[in-house]
Amino acid sequence: MDFEIEVNNRKITAHQGETILSALHRNGIQVPTLCHMENFTPTGACRMCMVEVEGKSDLIPACSHPVEEWMKLKTHSPRVVKARKTIVELLLANHPDDCLFCVRNNNCELQTLAAELNVRERRFPGKKEKHKIDPSSTSIFRDPEKCILCGRCVRVCEETIGVSTVDFIGRGHSTIIGPTFNKSLNLSNCINCGQCIRACPTGALHEKSHFPELQEALHNPDIQVVVQYSPSIPVTLAEEFGMKAGKDINGILNGILRKIGFDKIFDTAFAADLYTVELAAELQQRIDSDEQLPLFTSDCPGWVKYVEQFRQNLLPNISHCKSPQQMMGTLIKQHYAKEAGISPDKIYSVSLMPCTAKKFEAQREEMTHKGISEVDAVLTTRELAAFIKLNGIDVSDIETEFSDKPYGEKSSAGKIYGVSGGVTESVMRTLYYKNMGRELTPKKVKKARGSKGQREGSLKMKNLELHYAIINGMGHAKELLDEIEKGESKYHFIEVMACPGGCVNGGGQPIDSRKEDIKARGKELYKIDDQSSINRAHRNPHLDSLYENLLEAPRSEISSRLLHTTYKKRDVLP
């Protein structure tokens, strides 16, 4: 039911049962927030969204108060603005004064609010709390002194990811946010997804960076620097330079990377094609022998770590295929190096990923060969943008270029790996062809697409009806995994992406990504797939020659040795 309420002396329409904040936002009235997150349980922690309600003596928080028919509100009265300003001043009283040195300078919600509310003097010279930084994680750097206790990381970790690594510890002014026993992140049950970084309004959480090593390598004449980029990087990067969301700048990205000085540019989507072919063969084998089904995907390192920690009896069900990033890393250090006549230790392998868990994956001991990492450095989308600026590249003045052979060509089926459901769709296309000897037409696997947290579908091939499911965001995994652990599952194949929406919404993506932006990135990937003439992994001609020259066949002895991996149980706190 709709009704009218009065806001700032004008009537607006509100829906029964919604919060005041939602009614205000829908009617274009902006009220600042710090702790609020769309579609999350409101907590009313920060009090930034306070509004004045006629007839009430106290200000009320718009984010957690339902709108009522009789309401007359003031959203920017002197009293409200003063209250908001005081809150920001109090937060700043205990905040390090190091904006100029902060990773979130010019991209910080607290800084923006202080500017918007015209905070121009230090009214409260509070005592600054001293807390230790936590640099222990391979992916996420924690600086509790910059934490304003909004609780967004706590909620995203609990509600979106279903892990709950961090929570509030203590109470009152001595409250902090941290993992159990306030131990460091590397000892916690964090799966390194990085969604907390995207949720953080300040610089309290950010990714671990490797700029200096990369700069060194780029300027070392004895080292060849080889770069790969994930399918979602070219459809996201434009946003970091003020262009519209979902614009594909693949060619420009190649030009940028060459200008910075990368020696070879490869496309991780090529490795995604390789992954599809290997994974389809593994799935076929498991179906034929009816063993260890369902088969889970292994390309999301957050998901893999989750299973290693919390669902150890499902470990045999995870595909043995290395992720596309690591497959590419292996090819670079072992195949490309040989072909180009370079010693693997003279190659610095960099990967550009929308993900912070990829940083963790790259340093797993299974991902090294004779002490040499397959991937030496992983940069997130955000870091890539910063690195481009650091190198003084003007992105508006770059010619489009092609990536390098032999791993630069991809099918568009490898490209859609960037979006939840993409792996499933690509594997179904290839598996269908292998079984039926003809292509799946239309190529679109409709039930694999969409934004629902859990999706499912089936594919008929000869006598087999193959059932697949897609878990889109780890928060939606629990029920299905419980069923599978009990042995009550009809599925043959399950794709899991830790981040809802898949890599286009990864923890390494731009901080201020809006829902529409994430959607636009996914849409662009599907558009690329629609327009591409090579849209099935097994149709990638460069893959054929790779099998001919090196790998022999999917799951051959050599391909297993190079491209497959193992997992281990990790004992962490519950």
Next chain:
Amino acid sequence: MDNPLDRILKQYPNTRRDNLLPLLQDIHDSLGYLSEESIIKVSQHLSLPSSKVYGVATFFDQFHFEPQAHFVIRICSGTSCHLSGSAEIMDEFKKTLNIRPGQTTRDGVFRLEEVPCLGACGLSPIVEVNGESHTGFSVQQIADLVEACKENVA
């Protein structure tokens, strides 16, 4: 073998999350503090993330996370006790036990606390040992008190 922790957990066959606080209280009563092991076992028992259990437990002052001393010595620093020399008493305790208020001796025997008022100003200065008041206390009594406590532990 049953350890006290498992025995307490067994008394809570219902694993709903509203059992969290009673469980923590029972464990605290029995062990005198909440060990890391107890937090972990409670998390597993109630299927709650350990960060949540630790978060709830640290919210309440009633819970301690380190083994408690055999003897908690509270020295009143209220106005009346202060005028009767409680500061010197505190200094002497600090010297004798080699700890500061809020700390526990390494052998776990003594803990020193400074408290604002024990509500018996007429009998100042007051030193409380495990809840038992020693009124009109003087610096000279410290050595004997400490000795007596040590013997009691041995």
